[in-house]
Amino acid sequence: MNVDLYERLWMWAAGVIIAAFIAVIGVSAIAYGMHPPSHVETIDPAKVFTDPRFSQLGQPVLQPDGVIEVQIVGLMFAFAPAEVRVPAGRPIRFRMTSADVTHGFMIAGTNANTMLVPGYISQFTTVFRRAGDYLIVCHEFCGNGHHVMAGKIIVEESK
Numbered sequence: 001m002n003v004d005l006y007e008r009l010w011m012w013a014a015g016v017i018i019a020a021f022i023a024v025i026g027v028s029a030i031a032y033g034m035h036p037p038s039h040v041e042t043i044d045p046a047k048v049f050t051d052p053r054f055s056q057l058g059q060p061v062l063q064p065d066g067v068i069e070v071q072i073v074g075l076m077f078a079f080a081p082a083e084v085r086v087p088a089g090r091p092i093r094f095r096m097t098s099a100d101v102t103h104g105f106m107i108a109g110t111n112a113n114t115m116l117v118p119g120y121i122s123q124f125t126t127v128f129r130r131a132g133d134y135l136i137v138c139h140e141f142c143g144n145g146h147h148v149m150a151g152k153i154i155v156e157e158s159k
């Protein structure tokens with residue numbers, strides 16, 4: 001079969017691009033350990049407030065790996081707690097879940113953005129480079145009070 005030279009070049013170019021995309025996914029998944037924020041770690045949404053994994057809501061807790069962990073629960077129509085204080089320039093691991101329906105968790109002005117799905121624990125780690133007040137908004141429609149569901153992260157200069 002005769003395939004035109006330019007057709008052939010485009011076919012090879014398309015093959016190279018697809019291979020490059022697959023390589024990027026492979027490297028980020030294996031070498032950088034990237035994964036969906038839920039980890040498929042489950043929790044009973046009816047027992048969130050008595051679960052030991054959420055016994056220190058909103059208190060920044062230094063973990064053995066040097067990361068500061070913050071636990072937050074989303075519920076209609078607030079974040080518990082509504083205000084969290086964390087230091088700037090340090091890795092902060094947010095561990096969160098929902099006590100009722102699916103909520104969103106977006107830190108305005110940053111790329112930190114996840115969903116709080118009942119039954120699952122969402123987790124991500126981020127670093128706030130600059131001190132200041134950051135608004136948390138729920139960006140998944142969760143009911144009549146969705147538009148008032150917000151919180152605040154106060155990032156303080158690290159000592």
Ligand code: CUA
Nearest residue numbers: 103138142146
């Ligand atoms: Cu919670 Cu919208």
